Amino acid sequence: MRRFIKIVVLVLVSSFLLNGCSMEESSNEKLRDLEFTVVSESDIPEELMKIIEEKKTSEFKITYTDNESLYICVGYGEQQTGGYSIAVNDLYLTSNAIYIDTNLIGPSKDEKISEGLSYPYVVVKTEYIDKNVVFE
Numbered sequence: 001m002r003r004f005i006k007i008v009v010l011v012l013v014s015s016f017l018l019n020g021c022s023m024e025e026s027s028n029e030k031l032r033d034l035e036f037t038v039v040s041e042s043d044i045p046e047e048l049m050k051i052i053e054e055k056k057t058s059e060f061k062i063t064y065t066d067n068e069s070l071y072i073c074v075g076y077g078e079q080q081t082g083g084y085s086i087a088v089n090d091l092y093l094t095s096n097a098i099y100i101d102t103n104l105i106g107p108s109k110d111e112k113i114s115e116g117l118s119y120p121y122v123v124v125k126t127e128y129i130d131k132n133v134v135f136e
Contacts, residue, residue: 083107
């Protein structure tokens with residue numbers, strides 16, 4: 001009888017632990033996509049532009065807010081030529097964070113590229129939400 005009670009208790013404890021794990025996974029579930037705009041260099045806030053200029057030679061991932069909008073910036077560091085672009089694959093909200101996924105796209109083989117160093121980065125502007133940003 002004691003052995004039966006121990007087994008029942010073990011099963012109940014296990015089920016609670018497994019439920020806790022599944023609840024954690026669901027907190028990363030996409031609630032909704034976020035609308036955003038890619039900000040041109042001339043429209044980047046001056047303070048943010050200074051930070052980008054300081055960091056652009058290396059890869060960087062930063063956020064900036066003016067309490068009205070959230071700016072999310074991803075830089076890919078120094079590249080040997082021009083012709084690079086950056087794709088924003090996803091920007092979405094979960095219950096505990098904002099997720100952004102970007103990737104660097106190199107120049108195509110038949111594209112005429114500019115010689116000299118370049119520092120590709122993207123700045124996206126979205127609604128202000130007081131959550132951490134996760135860079136994927």
